[in-house]
Amino acid sequence: MRQKSEVIDIVANNQSGQALVAAGIRKSYRSPLGPLEVLQGVDLEVQRGTILAIVGTSGAGKSTLLNILGTLDHPDSGVVEIAGRRVDHLKDRELARVRATKLGFVFQFHHLLPEFSAEENVMMPLLIAGADPASARSRAREALASVGLVERWQHRPAELSGGEAQRVAVARALVPSPELVLADEPSGNLDHGSAAALHDLLTSLARDRGQTFVVVTHNDRLASRADRVLTLESGRLRG
Ligand SMILES: Nc1ncnc2c1ncn2[C@@H]1O[C@H](COP(=O)(O)OP(=O)(O)OP(=O)(O)O)[C@@H](O)[C@H]1O
Numbered sequence: 001m002r003q004k005s006e007v008i009d010i011v012a013n014n015q016s017g018q019a020l021v022a023a024g025i026r027k028s029y030r031s032p033l034g035p036l037e038v039l040q041g042v043d044l045e046v047q048r049g050t051i052l053a054i055v056g057t058s059g060a061g062k063s064t065l066l067n068i069l070g071t072l073d074h075p076d077s078g079v080v081e082i083a084g085r086r087v088d089h090l091k092d093r094e095l096a097r098v099r100a101t102k103l104g105f106v107f108q109f110h111h112l113l114p115e116f117s118a119e120e121n122v123m124m125p126l127l128i129a130g131a132d133p134a135s136a137r138s139r140a141r142e143a144l145a146s147v148g149l150v151e152r153w154q155h156r157p158a159e160l161s162g163g164e165a166q167r168v169a170v171a172r173a174l175v176p177s178p179e180l181v182l183a184d185e186p187s188g189n190l191d192h193g194s195a196a197a198l199h200d201l202l203t204s205l206a207r208d209r210g211q212t213f214v215v216v217t218h219n220d221r222l223a224s225r226a227d228r229v230l231t232l233e234s235g236r237l238r239g
Pocket residue numbers: 029030031036038056057058059060061062063064065108
């Protein structure tokens with residue numbers, strides 16, 4: 001097991017070009033058959049403005065890792081640094097701020113708010129950040145158009161197809177222009193054409209706006225367009 005001082009050295013040596021650094025991440029779950037050691041020392045550095053794809057078999061721990069990288073879950077040990085700042089010891093209020101200002105999430109299951117329309121779901125992060133409703137609405141419409149949804153603004157999640165709901169979730173993650181987007185199977189429910197359009201969008205956001213993406217995917221085409229592909233296997237990331 002990596003020594004704590006060694007882990008801290010890795011993070012201290014990080015140059016500012018890294019959007020995300022993780023070192024020595026371990027996580028286990030209790031199970032009736034004994035502890036399930038899902039992450040067994042994950043190390044990771046993601047350069048700003050790049051796309052990292054993470055692949056791996058079902059149950060390998062990809063969503064577990066993404067949740068830890070996005071501060072939604074705590075590792076048993078290890079260090080996470082976002083935009084040059086350690087986040088593993090922040091208090092809840094500070095964490096909420098990091099999430100709201102730096103991060104965008106696309107979850108494996110879209111987690112849209114069922115009572116609200118597509119447009120309102122996408123407006124939500126902007127309203128929470130204090131934007132006025134008129135500008136939030138127009139930015140939400142732009143974001144929905146960028147994922148190819150121009151006629152479903154008023155539909156609630158139950159009135160959207162799986163792929164449409166997924167694209168609303170992508171628009172919601174992208175609308176505040178977060179520095180770092182963590183996406184779990186963002187093109188999972190999409191047909192070829194919609195998936196390709198989404199991949200174009202992510203690539204251009206990384207190139208033109210310097211946004212950074214960590215994308216869990218089973219989609220070979222998306223993986224092939226990433227700057228780097230790592231496989232999560234036996235609790236570790238391999239190149
Ligand atoms: N809260 C939990 N309690 C116990 N075990 C869990 C918990 N969450 C996940 N696991 C187990 O941890 C392992 C990793 O789960 P995870 O969801 O990270 O996998 P994944 O790589 O995202 O898989 P998939 O490709 O199917 O989405 C699985 O074996 C799962 O059963």
